[in-house]
Amino acid sequence: EGIAPEPLLASLVSLTADVASRRAGDASAFPVLRRGTRQAVRLAGLLLAFLEEIQDAAATLSHSAVVGLTELHVAMQKMRFLLTDCARRGARLWVLVNAELIASELRLCLGSVAAAMDVLPTCIVGASVESGELGRLVSDQAWRAMVRPDAGDKLAVRSVRSIMDTFKRGVAPEADDVMRVLRRIRVESWFQCSEEIAFLDGELSARFDAGDENSTEVVLINSLMAFLVYCRVVLFDHIDSKQSDATAVRPATCPEWIRPEALQCPITLELMSDPVTVSTGQTYDRASITRWMKAGCRTGPVTGEKLRTVDLVPNASLCGIIERMLLSNGVSLPETSSKQRHGDADSSAATFSPAAAGAARLAVSYIVAQFATGSTEERRKATCEARKLSKHSMFYRALFVEANAVPWLLCLLSCMDASVQDNAVASLLNLSKHPGGRTALVEAGGIGLVVDIVNVGAKAETQQNAVAILFYLSSNAEYAEEIGRFPEAIPTLVRLIKEGAHRGRKNAMVSLYGLLQSPSNHAKAVAAGAVVVLAGLLSSDRDGDVACDTVSLLARIAEQPAGSQAVLARAGLVARLVEFLAASSSRSGKDHCVGLLVMLCRHGGEKVVALLGRMPGLMGSLHSLVADGSPATCKKARSLISMIHRHYELTRPSSPPVPLPVPTPDAGDRYVRLVL
Numbered sequence: 001e002g003i004a005p006e007p008l009l010a011s012l013v014s015l016t017a018d019v020a021s022r023r024a025g026d027a028s029a030f031p032v033l034r035r036g037t038r039q040a041v042r043l044a045g046l047l048l049a050f051l052e053e054i055q056d057a058a059a060t061l062s063h064s065a066v067v068g069l070t071e072l073h074v075a076m077q078k079m080r081f082l083l084t085d086c087a088r089r090g091a092r093l094w095v096l097v098n099a100e101l102i103a104s105e106l107r108l109c110l111g112s113v114a115a116a117m118d119v120l121p122t123c124i125v126g127a128s129v130e131s132g133e134l135g136r137l138v139s140d141q142a143w144r145a146m147v148r149p150d151a152g153d154k155l156a157v158r159s160v161r162s163i164m165d166t167f168k169r170g171v172a173p174e175a176d177d178v179m180r181v182l183r184r185i186r187v188e189s190w191f192q193c194s195e196e197i198a199f200l201d202g203e204l205s206a207r208f209d210a211g212d213e214n215s216t217e218v219v220l221i222n223s224l225m226a227f228l229v230y231c232r233v234v235l236f237d238h239i240d241s242k243q244s245d246a247t248a249v250r251p252a253t254c255p256e257w258i259r260p261e262a263l264q265c266p267i268t269l270e271l272m273s274d275p276v277t278v279s280t281g282q283t284y285d286r287a288s289i290t291r292w293m294k295a296g297c298r299t300g301p302v303t304g305e306k307l308r309t310v311d312l313v314p315n316a317s318l319c320g321i322i323e324r325m326l327l328s329n330g331v332s333l334p335e336t337s338s339k340q341r342h343g344d345a346d347s348s349a350a351t352f353s354p355a356a357a358g359a360a361r362l363a364v365s366y367i368v369a370q371f372a373t374g375s376t377e378e379r380r381k382a383t384c385e386a387r388k389l390s391k392h393s394m395f396y397r398a399l400f401v402e403a404n405a406v407p408w409l410l411c412l413l414s415c416m417d418a419s420v421q422d423n424a425v426a427s428l429l430n431l432s433k434h435p436g437g438r439t440a441l442v443e444a445g446g447i448g449l450v451v452d453i454v455n456v457g458a459k460a461e462t463q464q465n466a467v468a469i470l471f472y473l474s475s476n477a478e479y480a481e482e483i484g485r486f487p488e489a490i491p492t493l494v495r496l497i498k499e500g501a502h503r504g505r506k507n508a509m510v511s512l513y514g515l516l517q518s519p520s521n522h523a524k525a526v527a528a529g530a531v532v533v534l535a536g537l538l539s540s541d542r543d544g545d546v547a548c549d550t551v552s553l554l555a556r557i558a559e560q561p562a563g564s565q566a567v568l569a570r571a572g573l574v575a576r577l578v579e580f581l582a583a584s585s586s587r588s589g590k591d592h593c594v595g596l597l598v599m600l601c602r603h604g605g606e607k608v609v610a611l612l613g614r615m616p617g618l619m620g621s622l623h624s625l626v627a628d629g630s631p632a633t634c635k636k637a638r639s640l641i642s643m644i645h646r647h648y649e650l651t652r653p654s655s656p657p658v659p660l661p662v663p664t665p666d667a668g669d670r671y672v673r674l675v676l
Helices: 005-020 034-060 063-087 092-097 099-119 129-144 151-168 175-184 190-209 216-234 241-246 286-294 316-328 354-373 376-392 394-402 405-414 418-431 435-443 446-456 460-473 477-484 489-499 502-515 520-527 530-540 545-557 561-569 573-583 587-604 606-613 618-628 631-651 665-675
Strands: 275-277 283-285
Touching: 005 034, 005 063, 034 063, 034 099, 034 129, 063 099, 092 099, 092 151, 092 190, 092 216, 099 129, 099 151, 151 175, 151 216, 151 354, 175 216, 190 216, 216 354, 216 376, 275 286, 275 316, 283 286, 354 376, 354 394, 354 405, 376 394, 376 405, 376 418, 394 405, 394 418, 394 435, 405 418, 405 435, 405 446, 418 435, 418 446, 418 460, 435 446, 435 460, 435 477, 446 460, 446 477, 446 489, 460 477, 460 489, 460 502, 477 489, 477 502, 477 520, 489 502, 489 520, 489 530, 502 520, 502 545, 520 530, 520 545, 520 561, 530 545, 530 561, 530 573, 545 561, 545 573, 545 587, 561 573, 561 587, 573 587, 573 606, 573 618, 587 606, 587 618, 587 631, 606 631, 618 631
Parallel strands: none
Antiparallel strands: 275 283
16 A cells, blocks of 8 residues: 555566576575575576566556565565575575575565465466466466475585584594585685674674573574684684785774764763663663663653663664774773673573583684694784684683693793784783683793783784783782782883873773782882873873873872872872862762872871862862762762861861950949949
């Protein structure tokens, strides 16, 4: 109803022509279901000829003819989607293991085409001799089409199952058996294998986004990914050039019409890391809106409109814009957790079947063996694989730790090949996110080697990754103290804070922040000139991201008396902190700043309190935090206000008592006389 015949028929002709133009006879285009796809494409060619015959009669089509053509359009649209999926690069193994299901869907499409042709009015089908013959031929062939997986497809699927059983026993399969499967699906290079893994990774993300973490499909996808990882690691000797082109870093730009304020969460006023949209249409950071809902609030924070549902929809478009903005400003993207992209279950052994776990272990063992005995080229490939796999999930990190990969990676830090060194450091960074990886690194004496790489790494990225390793190690107080014992560790971080690029500076800041959880490192940071460097950064960036990190680091330094004295000794620094408190829009920055001022008062005494009391605008900022700040910030602001008030109450000069009036004698006499 409401569909004009002419555009409907024109669209159907275009759609059918697209299907008919597919190269169904090319095994490289359709490696799976070759016979079925050929039948579908051949039928589309016949249907196209029929539609071209009746195209001149489009203006006179009856309502029943329009209904029939509409059904035909729906069927051909579905057929195009199926053929596109069958020919999709990267999806070939997935199509192979689902060949029966896809064949069934393709049979349904052909049946729908036949049914639609049968209900077309005779006046249309029989408009000419040619159209009548073509119409009957299309209907007859569509009904008789036998679409089923080819014998080669069935054999390949059985081979996949057999290989999985071999993995389950912890035994490496025969290379010829594995290559037979890969040849069937036309996966012939490292790059094509990576495409297959990337597609399955996307399918895994879709399952987790839909909340299907425990479905059997998740286990199957993980098993197929482990199979392909084994193939990529063991069977392909080198990384082909297409991969380097595909993964080359390209400059990212952010649209000029995007205002940075639009990328801030309306609740925290900070840049959103995981934007989600609620039922009212507004977008918030996932962590913030989740806390809002858990607090019992059922209205939108911005509009006050009632939330019809608590479902959160990921805002992929906004997330992409934020990523582009960060990259265009030289900021490294935070590694998304498995829950954000895959779900935490992906990182555990729960979703790894015995076959997947066996394949993963064999691949990791092969990589570690290449560390020990491989040539430079083999080590370059092995470290690249280790970098990719250890970044993928916690499960692979645990496997590398179990395989004793950390000591070998530390040995490769001295390699003269820049790529090997860079990949080894990145792999160690990923493994340092695992508790066992941190322990193995420290026990192998790797702290000194990592500190050396910070100073003399072959690439700037290598040095930045080495700094990030120190950050993860510093999460343990004992390791933080151990790092501080290396004379060049803290001075190197201070130098990077002063001279490094944006990412290197950020990494150095968070690493130094972690090291300062050990009290013995405070004096070393002060001696290395950390306060002087941070004061300079605060002067150059009064309300930016760097300023917030600077204030938080100064607050950490000031936790010890020596640190507070160093902050107070820096001329004008206290005044700049007060200015930052008034101007900053960051809640966390304000919290650290008021905490820093409280520490300065505690360690500096009444002299510092008096200095703050004379600062214009400070009391207004503090009262604003009491009214609008978080509970922790409010508590700190109240404490500082109390210190200032108490100081002025104690130092206020006391007034002499006012003497009572003494009556004059005459007045007294008169008074007495009046009384008498």
